[in-house]
Amino acid sequence: MKIDENVVEKNTILEKNDPYGFSLKFMNKMSEIGQVIERRNEYMTDGPNHRSVVEFDVVDVIDEFSRIQISVLMESYQKRLTVGVIGHFALDIEDSGFMSSVLSEFYLENIYPAIRKISIDKLKLAEKVLENALN
Numbered sequence: 001m002k003i004d005e006n007v008v009e010k011n012t013i014l015e016k017n018d019p020y021g022f023s024l025k026f027m028n029k030m031s032e033i034g035q036v037i038e039r040r041n042e043y044m045t046d047g048p049n050h051r052s053v054v055e056f057d058v059v060d061v062i063d064e065f066s067r068i069q070i071s072v073l074m075e076s077y078q079k080r081l082t083v084g085v086i087g088h089f090a091l092d093i094e095d096s097g098f099m100s101s102v103l104s105e106f107y108l109e110n111i112y113p114a115i116r117k118i119s120i121d122k123l124k125l126a127e128k129v130l131e132n133a134l135n
Helices: 021-029 098-135
Strands: 002-015 035-046 049-061 066-077 080-092
Touching: 002 098, 021 035, 021 066, 021 080, 021 098, 035 066, 066 098, 080 098
Parallel strands: none
Antiparallel strands: 002 080, 035 049, 049 066, 066 080
């Protein structure tokens, strides 16, 4: 059984003197929330034009079956920085066989509601960290 629920979605445009440096500092700040997995880190220059793309995921494992993940895409051209953030809660339980289906049922009825609430609270806290860092 798989559940994937988007909890936070934020898109913003900022003006920064050094958008690439800001992106790297932001990625470092996000490591306080969970494990950072860098997907893309590119800096391109063509004379006076500067572009960058920094893409990463922040993963926080809640238990054996559930985790929260924040996906961040930061693209810049000159001093303009576009930031896209999606935070979601994911649950993945293998429910093949009798014991696995009993465990799945127990988990969904008794543990899942508490884990979901913890995950949503953590994502809301992460959203506040994001807003503070982006402003």
